[in-house]
Structures are given as structure tokens and as C-alpha cells.
């Protein structure tokens with residue numbers, strides 16, 4: 001079930017909003033609208049869903065509209081048109097009191113500049129939201145302590161936040177947001193002010209925390225590496241428009257346009273591209289025991305492949321068969337291939353990344369079998385071009401896969 005629905009959301013800054021909106025509907029560009037009305041279209045017709053428990057990252061260059069969009073979700077900024085629907089409640093049409101309740105209980109925000117009360121202690125800062133709700137001191141302090149422990153700040157409860165490092169202040173910000181146990185966390189460039197090492201550490205901790213909490217997180221960043229590390233899905237914004245939404249792998253393998261490509265080309269893909277996305281298009285050929293020496297040779301000749309996977313009748317992977325071994329069996333007059341099946345080869349799974357597979361390829365020399373973890377069946381093989389085996393063996397671009405889906409159509 002979808003948790004948060006964003007429907008045709010538009011945000012325009014300026015005095016001539018109505019006119020700007022009309023021009024927008026007529027298909028005029030952001031630049032034309034600015035020229036004619038003096039209004040800035042910060043978010044243009046955004047429509048997408050964020051699933052319950054999803055880590056959703058919004059990414060884009062400075063000025064692309066990320067913060068504006070995020071602030072429309074809890075109406076820190078009033079959207080000009082469109083709807084934000086949370087669990088069937090239309091946030092955009094709530095009265096002040098109900099909206100306050102949503103902000104307190106359902107959507108909490110974590111800011112880049114922490115937004116803490118500097119002369120209050122960690123405990124008081126974390127409990128602050130609960131204090132505003134008149135929750136009795138003992139109860140709010142217990143709750144605050146619980147989240148302080150969660151974000152690894154135990155022992156710092158009574159320190160003033162101004163005395164803490166940036167990373168620790170951001171933990172306080174996070175703990176404060178979590179104190180109300182909201183369903184949704186809105187995080188606006190929450191780690192951007194931290195130095196790189198601390199930033200990576202905070203990302204790791206947030207990933208760990210999310211595994212336990214299963215919150216819906218909407219996280220803004222202008223850093224694609226951060227988006228990829230954190231996001232289940234990433235929305236990419238440009239000039240107020242959401243131009244692509246997808247998993248990190250979708251975005252890297254199929255960038256929607258040159259703008260997305262320009263982000264993507266700087267990313268190290270080896271650690272993101274998985275076997276699953278390599279297993280498409282070309283079907284592989286596999287050998288069954290019943291093919292025997294002659295049948296195997298025929299399959300190798302007609303497919304042009306000198307290494308083929310051997311599978312059982314129900315497609316369980318048995319091992320690899322190499323041309324040289326089959327030829328040896330033929331010379332010796334054998335008809336069965338049993339002896340030529342090399343069983344001890346490293347296998348990978350659909351979620352195994354290219355980076356993780358490269359040592360297998362180096363070790364095995366030719367290909368990596370991709371196996372379904374549950375059924376143990378062979379899904380396909382990821383092979384390296386012979387050229388690459390000769391050279392470095394480390395470039396993902398030259399790694400390709402063959403799916404076993406079309407096994408019935410194999411070349412014989």
C-alpha cells in the first residue's frame with residue numbers, strides 16, 4: 001500500500017501565481033514564466049508515490065527544487081496546486097490544528113543546520129517536541145533516553161548541544177525527530193554539513209537504524225553517491241521537474257537524459273550493477289548430461305562458446321564444461337561428459353554486484369554462474385569477453401551476461 005501520494009504538485013514563488021499557473025498549464029517554460037510574471041516555478045507537476053517503509057531520495061543540482069518539494073509535503077511551504085495524500089488523508093486540505101498534529105506525530109523533519117537549542121542539553125533537545133505536547137517529564141525523558149541510545153549518544157545526555165561536534169549534533173537532530181516515533185522522516189541535506197568521514201559514518205548508521213525502524217524516509221541530497229548508498233529509489237529533479245524515478249541500478253543503467261547521464265558517469269558502477277541486470281537479452285546455451293560428448297561439442301561449435309554450464313534436467317547448475325576437456329574425452333573415446341564437469345566453481349546470486357564477481361571471474365577465468373538462492377537453479381551466466389581476460393579483467397562495461405530463460409531455444 002502506498003503511503004505518501006504526491007499528485008500533480010506545483011509550487012510557484014512570486015506575486016502573480018495565478019497567471020504563472022495558467023502559463024504553466026499552457027506549456028510555457030520556467031524561464032518564460034519568470035520573464036512574463038516574475039514568478040519562479042520551484043516545483044512543476046510532481047506526481048509520484050512513496051511506499052511505506054521506503055527510503056526515498058530526492059536528488060538534483062542546487063536550485064532544482066528539492067527543498068521546495070520536501071517542504072510542500074508537510075506544508076512548511078504551501079503548494080500552489082496539487083495534493084499530498086498521507087494514508088488517504090489529504091494533507092493539502094487540512095486545517096491548522098490537524099496539520100500541526102500531522103507534523104508532530106506523523107512527519108518529522110531533520111535539517112542540515114541541525115536546528116537545535118544550543119543552551120539546552122541533549123536530553124532536553126530530544127525531549128523538546130514531547131514537552132510541547134505537554135507529555136509529563138518522566139515519560140518524555142524516558143522516551144528521549146530510548147532514542148538517544150538508538151543514535152549512539154548514550155553518555156552525552158546532559159551535555160549542552162553547542163559543545164558537541166557536527167556529527168553528534170546531527171545525531172541529536174535525528175533523535176529529536178525520532179522521539180515522537182513518526183511514520184515519516186523528512187531529511188533535508190541532513191548530512192551535507194558534515195565532513196566526508198563522519199558523513200559516511202552517519203550514512204551507515206542511518207542504514208542500520210532504518211533496518212530496525214522501517215520508517216518512510218524522504219531524504220534530500222545533491223550528492224549521487226549518497227543517494228545511491230541510501231536510497232531504495234531515487235527521484236532526480238531538474239528545474240523543478242522530477243525527470244526520473246528509479247532504483248539506483250535503474251538510474252545507472254538507464255539514465256533518462258543527458259542531465260542524469262552527467263551525474264551517473266562519475267559513479268563507480270562496479271559496486272552497484274548486479275548480476276540480475278546483466279542477465280538479459282542473449283540466452284545462454286547449456287549442456288545436459290544426455291548431450292554426451294558429441295552433443296556438447298555440437299553446442300560449443302554452433303554457439304561459438306568454449307565454456308558452457310552443465311545443468312540437470314530441472315536446470316540445477318552442475319558445473320562448467322570446457323572445450324579442451326570435452327575434446328580430451330573424445331580423443332580417449334568417451335561418450336559421457338561426467339568427468340568433464342568442473343564442479344568447484346564460485347557461484348553468484350542475482351544481487352551479487354559486478355565488483356563482488358570480478359575476483360570470481362579472475363579465479364575461474366571465464367564466467368560466473370548466477371544461481372537462484374531459493375531454488376538453486378541456474379539463472380544464467382555472466383561471462384567476461386576473452387579480450388578482457390587477457391587484459392585487466394576489471395572493467396564492468398565488458399562484463400556481460402546470458403540468461404537461461406530461453407534454454408529451450410538453445411542452438412544445437
Ligand SMILES: Nc1ncnc2c1ncn2[C@@H]1O[C@H](COP(=O)(O)OP(=O)(O)OP(=O)(O)O)[C@@H](O)[C@H]1O
Pocket residue numbers: 013014040041042060061062063064065066067068069222
Ligand atoms: N522563498 C523563495 N522565494 C522565491 N524563490 C525561491 C524561494 N525558495 C526557493 N526559491 C527558488 O525556487 C527554486 C527551487 O529552490 P530550492 O531551494 O527548492 O532548490 P534546491 O534543489 O533545494 O536547492 P538547494 O540544494 O540549493 O537547496 C530555485 O529557483 C530558487 O531560487
